[in-house]
Amino acid sequence: MTWLVWRQYRGQAAIASVLLAAAAAVILADGFQIASRWHSILVACAGNTACLQQQAPLVNGVVSDLPYISLLVPAVVGMLWGAPLVAHELEARTSDFAWSQSITRMRWLTVKVGWLLLAAAACGGAIAALTTWWSGPINAMSASAFAPGQFDTQGIVPIGYAVFAMALGITAGTVARRTLPAIAVVLGGFIGLRLVISDFLRQHYMAAVTTYYSVGGSFTAPGQSWVLAQGAVGPAGVVVATGWGDLYPALPASCQTLLPTAGTGKSGSLSAVFSCMRAHGWRGFATYQPSSRYWPFQGIETGIYVLLAAALIGVTFVIVRGRDA
Amino acid sequence: MSTAIETHELSKRYRRVSALTECTVTVPEGRVSALVGPNGAGKTTLLRILAGLASPTGGTAAVLGGAPRQDPAFLAEIGFLAQEIPLYRRFTAEDHIRIGAHMNPRWDASLVRTRLAELRIPLGQRVGTLSGGQRAQVALALTLAKRPRVLLLDEPVAALDPLARRKFLATLTAGVADAGGELTVVLSSHLVTDLERVCDHIILLAGSRVQLSGDIDTLLAEHKVLVGPRKDTAPIERTHKVVQEVATARQSTLLVRLGGPVIDPAYQAEDVTLEELVLAYMGADEASAGKRLTTVGESS
Numbered sequence: 100m101t102w103l104v105w106r107q108y109r110g111q112a113a114i115a116s117v118l119l120a121a122a123a124a125v126i127l128a129d130g131f132q133i134a135s136r137w138h139s140i141l142v143a144c145a146g147n148t149a150c151l152q153q154q155a156p157l158v159n160g161v162v163s164d165l166p167y168i169s170l171l172v173p174a175v176v177g178m179l180w181g182a183p184l185v186a187h188e189l190e191a192r193t194s195d196f197a198w199s200q201s202i203t204r205m206r207w208l209t210v211k212v213g214w215l216l217l218a219a220a221a222c223g224g225a226i227a228a229l230t231t232w233w234s235g236p237i238n239a240m241s242a243s244a245f246a247p248g249q250f251d252t253q254g255i256v257p258i259g260y261a262v263f264a265m266a267l268g269i270t271a272g273t274v275a276r277r278t279l280p281a282i283a284v285v286l287g288g289f290i291g292l293r294l295v296i297s298d299f300l301r302q303h304y305m306a307a308v309t310t311y312y313s314v315g316g317s318f319t320a321p322g323q324s325w326v327l328a329q330g331a332v333g334p335a336g337v338v339v340a341t342g343w344g345d346l347y348p349a350l351p352a353s354c355q356t357l358l359p360t361a362g363t364g365k366s367g368s369l370s371a372v373f374s375c376m377r378a379h380g381w382r383g384f385a386t387y388q389p390s391s392r393y394w395p396f397q398g399i400e401t402g403i404y405v406l407l408a409a410a411l412i413g414v415t416f417v418i419v420r421g422r423d424a
Numbered sequence: 425m426s427t428a429i430e431t432h433e434l435s436k437r438y439r440r441v442s443a444l445t446e447c448t449v450t451v452p453e454g455r456v457s458a459l460v461g462p463n464g465a466g467k468t469t470l471l472r473i474l475a476g477l478a479s480p481t482g483g484t485a486a487v488l489g490g491a492p493r494q495d496p497a498f499l500a501e502i503g504f505l506a507q508e509i510p511l512y513r514r515f516t517a518e519d520h521i522r523i524g525a526h527m528n529p530r531w532d533a534s535l536v537r538t539r540l541a542e543l544r545i546p547l548g549q550r551v552g553t554l555s556g557g558q559r560a561q562v563a564l565a566l567t568l569a570k571r572p573r574v575l576l577l578d579e580p581v582a583a584l585d586p587l588a589r590r591k592f593l594a595t596l597t598a599g600v601a602d603a604g605g606e607l608t609v610v611l612s613s614h615l616v617t618d619l620e621r622v623c624d625h626i627i628l629l630a631g632s633r634v635q636l637s638g639d640i641d642t643l644l645a646e647h648k649v650l651v652g653p654r655k656d657t658a659p660i661e662r663t664h665k666v667v668q669e670v671a672t673a674r675q676s677t678l679l680v681r682l683g684g685p686v687i688d689p690a691y692q693a694e695d696v697t698l699e700e701l702v703l704a705y706m707g708a709d710e711a712s713a714g715k716r717l718t719t720v721g722e723s724s
Contacts, residue, residue: 192506195508201529202496203499
């Protein structure tokens with residue numbers, strides 16, 4: 100049975116290997132350049148934090164989107180390998196050949212699904228290893244490995260994505276019995292679930308930490324933390340703020356008048372506003388996921404996708420076992 | 425002689441459509457049975473149930489003493505070739521031989537190689553590029569290489585030209601001879617003429633029901649065509665079963681299943697051919713709706 104899987108996929112495995120090798124070549128070439136730039140910045144700044152913060156970003160333009168290949172690979176794997184796995188056999192009626200040999204349908208499915216899930220995990224793992232390495236200097240410079248977009252393309256989560264996308268393709272193909280609709284389901288389902296999880300669910304894996312600090316003082320989240328919200332807390336309640344525009348309406352009138360107003364020539368000093376706010380009982384706050392939770396979050400997210408994949412594969416087995424061939 | 429296939433009131437419904445209704449048949453071991461019937465009669469459904477690829481919604485089926493099931497030991501005994509000649513089009517015959525070797529306990533690779541060499545079918549060419557007849561030959565040889573004890577073939581010659589049909593049936597006959605009476609075959613077709621040379625048993629399905637089944641020689645001996653004046657058939661029906669009646673203004677031709685000797689001297693009894701028998705019973709499906717009598721020419 101394994102030989103049949105090998106015979107069926109050896110061509111595609113070769114193509115996938117070539118594509119992965121090409122991607123690796125690009126990522127490595129670019130990654131070494133970034134690493135050397137980062138190294139010279141480190142030497143130039145010699146441990147001066149302010150100097151580091153003044154540096155231009157290490158990457159910009161289209162190159163900064165390079166890590167998203169870790170999301171592309173799982174989607175492609177699910178669409179091109181997962182969707183046809185059962186569906187194309189049914190379409191071409193080759194299932195009648197396979198299922199007329201002396202092996203049960205369950206064994207056929209187990210071996211095929213097993214190897215392909217393994218292949219998906221390998222592809223996801225390989226591409227994630229490359230993008231994680233490539234992102235190293237950027238993580239270090241901007242302390243942002245935990246931020247959405249970077250968290251998703253590094254570490255072990257791409258393995259979970261790939262396994263899930265593969266399982267989704269297999270199940271959709273089994274239900275629809277046709278490859279094309281299954282491909283559409285993978286595309287829509289994978290993008291949709293990723294949006295829901297990364298935008299709404301992920302921040303709740305563990306209760307976020309909130310830190311308060313004196314207004315006017317600066318707050319820097321320790322290490323590569325993921326800051327979910329920042330702002331000020333007054334007697335009237337919490338104001339999540341990204342700038343004065345958000346904060347201004349909530350301030351007491353006496354403090355508002357102290358603010359410098361652009362265009363009117365009215366001058367003022369921010370430190371006066373800060374002391375006014377402090378006098379009225381305002382505090383600064385930041386809600387964040389500490390950097391120590393990076394790997395637990397990676398584990399939780401990978402676990403969610405792998406569990407969903409397992410549930411989908413379970414559905415596939417039930418359908419293939421129960422349905423007439 | 426033991427029984428290879430036995431079904432009892434086997435039924436299969438797909439939502440509101442009955443594909444097979446209370447089908448009860450027996451095929452003794454070693455027979456080559458023609459499964460005949462018009463398109464949509466339930467032939468494919470019956471074969472797929474016997475092969476363990478579909479499950480019945482009613483009744484029972486036994487193949488080699490047990491219900492068709494997902495069990496390697498059972499599947500090893502069954503050779504099934506579906507109507508669409510399913511092969512991996514991008515694989516060569518040689519690839520298929522190797523797949524078979526990995527997936528079957530008693531695989532006779534030399535049988536396939538020998539047979540395909542005789543037919544001059546290249547082993548190293550993608551099967552998708554072979555002709556329909558060659559592809560069918562490859563598929564049949566692969567099915568025989570499994571060394572099954574029950575071979576189920578679903579309209580394998582339907583898409584083939586007459587020469588390819590003959591070659592295919594020759595391969596089948598050779599396979600049956602090799603097995604020395606231990607191989608039971610059920611071969612479906614909507615054309616009885618394809619099967620007459622190779623089969624010694626028949627199952628006739630029409631309208632999802634079994635209309636006739638048994639050994640062909642026995643059935644031919646049991647039926648006669650009676651030609652005589654057109655008159656009331658009630659006396660005949662007291663002893664015999666009239667399967668079909670074709671009448672002109674004066675003359676009447678009855679196909680009857682004999683219940684005893686024909687004593688009415690007005691009728692002349694003639695032997696029946698398999699094709700006549702099959703056509704009569706296929707018509708009998710409609711006769712159950714009250715159309716047994718076919719009138720030819722002017723009726724008075």
